[in-house]
Amino acid sequence: GEEVAQTPKHLVRGEGQKAKLYCAPIKGHSYVFWYQQVLKNEFKFLISFQNENVFDETGMPKERFSAKCLPNSPCSLEIQATKLEDSAVYFCASSQSEKGRRFGPGTRLTVT
Amino acid sequence: QQQVKQSPQSLIVQKGGIPIINCAYENTAFDYFPWYQQFPGKGPALLIAIRPDVSEKKEGRFTISFNKSAKQFSLHIMDSQPGDSATYFCAASFTGSARQLTFGSGTQLTVLP
Numbered sequence: 119g120e121e122v123a124q125t126p127k128h129l130v131r132g133e134g135q136k137a138k139l140y141c142a143p144i145k146g147h148s149y150v151f152w153y154q155q156v157l158k159n160e161f162k163f164l165i166s167f168q169n170e171n172v173f174d175e176t177g178m179p180k181e182r183f184s185a186k187c188l189p190n191s192p193c194s195l196e197i198q199a200t201k202l203e204d205s206a207v208y209f210c211a212s213s214q215s216e217k218g219r220r221f222g223p224g225t226r227l228t229v230t
Numbered sequence: 231q232q233q234v235k236q237s238p239q240s241l242i243v244q245k246g247g248i249p250i251i252n253c254a255y256e257n258t259a260f261d262y263f264p265w266y267q268q269f270p271g272k273g274p275a276l277l278i279a280i281r282p283d284v285s286e287k288k289e290g291r292f293t294i295s296f297n298k299s300a301k302q303f304s305l306h307i308m309d310s311q312p313g314d315s316a317t318y319f320c321a322a323s324f325t326g327s328a329r330q331l332t333f334g335s336g337t338q339l340t341v342l343p
Contacts, residue, residue, distance in 0.1 A: 149328050159336040168328050
């Protein structure tokens with residue numbers, strides 16, 4: 119399809135619980151990106167993939183965050199032991215070119 | 231360290247007005263400068279983009295002006311409409327499909343009917 123799909127739309131977790139978010143990139147797109155948007159602004163880059171390989175993970179808080187993009191499966195972003203500060207909207211984007219970069223609708227994570 | 235500074239934070243104009251949103255960047259190695267439009271509850275969508283080898287780019291009612299020496303670029307929306315009410319983000323990156331975007335902090339634009 120021509121849309122990046124993200125699930126779930128909303129996710130509520132108690133502090134310390136695990137959260138797992140999913141992203142299905144547009145078919146044919148080789149690049150996948152994860153961004154965190156806090157308070158409706160300030161996009162923070164987390165990680166990018168080229169196919170199933172990590173391309174850039176300079177934005178990942180590695181002690182609790184992990185991500186994968188495996189063949190024939192949605193990409194995933196997992197947060198172990200969530201903290202209140204992890205509450206945000208997490209966007210996935212995919213691209214095959216700069217102009218073709220498409221963002222998904224986001225997953226809103228609320229940590230209580 | 232914020233590498234792309236965006237202003238103003240919010241902007242209200244009348245229908246038909248020309249809102250201008252400004253961005254300044256620090257890293258002179260950036261060579262791709264897109265603008266994104268985001269509606270509530272949606273992901274950002276690419277509006278228009280420019281490279282530093284041109285000083286202006288126009289697509290429909292949207293124009294980017296680019297000043298390489300000042301490390302600044304701006305978005306102008308001609309004949310603005312209420313449907314343009316959204317949050318606008320400038321961004322910068324290095325060339326390449328796999329390069330991450332560094333976003334500005336966003337401008338919430340309201341176009342009054």
